[in-house]
Amino acid sequence: MPExxxxxxxxxxxxxxxxxxxxxxxxxxxxxxxxxxxxDDFRLYGLYISPDVDTVMYTLAGLANPATGxxxxxxxxxxxxxxxxxxxxxxxxLGDQDFATHILRSHYLQEGATHTTTTARLAAALGIEAAxxxxxxxxVATEILTADxxxxxxxxFVARRHNxxxxxxxxxxxxxxxxxxxxxxxxxxxxLIIFCPSNPVVSIEPILAVPGIREALIAxxxxxxxxxxxxxxxALKGPADRMLASQGVEVSPLGVAEIYxxxxxxxxxxxxxxxxEAPLAERGLQVHVSQTIMGDRSDRGRLAQEILDVEWTRA
Ligand code: GDP
Ligand code: CA
Numbered sequence: 609m610p611e612x613x614x615x616x617x618x619x620x621x622x623x624x625x626x627x628x629x630x631x632x633x634x635x636x637x638x639x640x641x642x643x644x645x646x647x648d649d650f651r652l653y654g655l656y657i658s659p660d661v662d663t664v665m666y667t668l669a670g671l672a673n674p675a676t677g678x679x680x681x682x683x684x685x686x687x688x689x690x691x692x693x694x695x696x697x698x699x700x701x702l703g704d705q706d707f708a709t710h711i712l713r714s715h716y717l718q719e720g721a722t723h724t725t726t727t728a729r730l731a732a733a734l735g736i737e738a739a740x741x742x743x744x745x746x747x748v749a750t751e752i753l754t755a756d757x758x759x760x761x762x763x764x765f766v767a768r769r770h771n772x773x774x775x776x777x778x779x780x781x782x783x784x785x786x787x788x789x790x791x792x793x794x795x796x797x798x799x800l801i802i803f804c805p806s807n808p809v810v811s812i813e814p815i816l817a818v819p820g821i822r823e824a825l826i827a828x829x830x831x832x833x834x835x836x837x838x839x840x841x842x843a844l845k846g847p848a849d850r851m852l853a854s855q856g857v858e859v860s861p862l863g864v865a866e867i868y869x870x871x872x873x874x875x876x877x878x879x880x881x882x883x884x885e886a887p888l889a890e891r892g893l894q895v896h897v898s899q900t901i902m903g904d905r906s907d908r909g910r911l912a913q914e915i916l917d918v919e920w921t922r923a
Pocket of ligand 1: 901
């Protein structure tokens with residue numbers, strides 16, 4: 609059985625957090641890093657909110673709301689109700705305990721800390737030993753072109769409930785962003801790199817688009833493996849399936865592999881897509897077929913262990 613030392617996961621929010629939690633359950637946490645999408649970050653009421661970082665952090669801390677996968681279990685909304693009393697329309701759900709995270713993050717950032725050190729401080733306080741690494745300390749913002757106009761990501765995703773057809777996607781300010789030294793070191797010293805089953809277009813692509821990260825991955829010694837978020841022609845949740853279609857790729861693990869072409873060595877697909885094992889192998893990929901829908905914590909650990917049990921090789 610292979611012994612992977614340093615394991616690095618690339619993750620967005622809910623789908624990514626589930627697998628990172630699985631990895632944290634079965635792998636030494638001081639040898640586990642998650643590089644997390646920050647292109648969903650935005651400001652609200654003067655507070656800096658980093659939804660994907662928070663989702664991974666709450667999940668690893670065992671605080672996440674199991675019903676949604678995001679937010680804090682049992683959180684209340686007195687603050688948001690009080691904000692509504694001032695005449696604001698609270699379109700983005702923020703629980704009272706959740707506010708504490710955004711208040712402190714904004715405070716630390718205002719004192720001059722980076723997103724990376726702020727995240728490390730918050731995560732450590734919640735007892736998390738794995739390294740949670742924002743992809744960059746520089747601001748990057750996903751924007752979505754709809755039939756109407758370009759929308760900010762949260763406007764598209766939350767306010768308009770990802771109902772619009774997505775005509776194009778861009779990452780504002782990406783060309784000026786740099787990867788952090790922590791991210792580059794994690795990639796360079798990795799023994800296995802896993803692309804979590806996150807939205808390929810708006811969770812993983814922004815990470816790959818930070819100048820230097822794609823190149824670092826290609827130069828890495830570690831095998832790189834993607835877990836497909838598309839199962840049986842559909843995303844389990846959210847607009848990943850429609851987004852793949854609008855990018856002109858097949859809504860299947862083949863389309864996922866197409867988006868990650870030239871970077872990944874292997875792919876993990878669901879039993880429902882077992883028929884795609886041969887065509888994926890023809891594309892030069894090592895394929896592992898499994899039950900990839902992650903339910904509870906033990907299920908997440910089971911999938912993580914299975915991935916770590918495969919002898920992945922660098923193409
Ligand atoms: P978001 O930032 O909260 O939207 O989350 P991500 O980008 O990390 O993940 C969204 C993707 O996760 C969707 O495309 C889902 O299909 C996928 N997903 C969620 N749960 C699972 C799961 O248990 N297994 C797999 N294979 N994919 C999942
Ligand atoms: Ca997200």
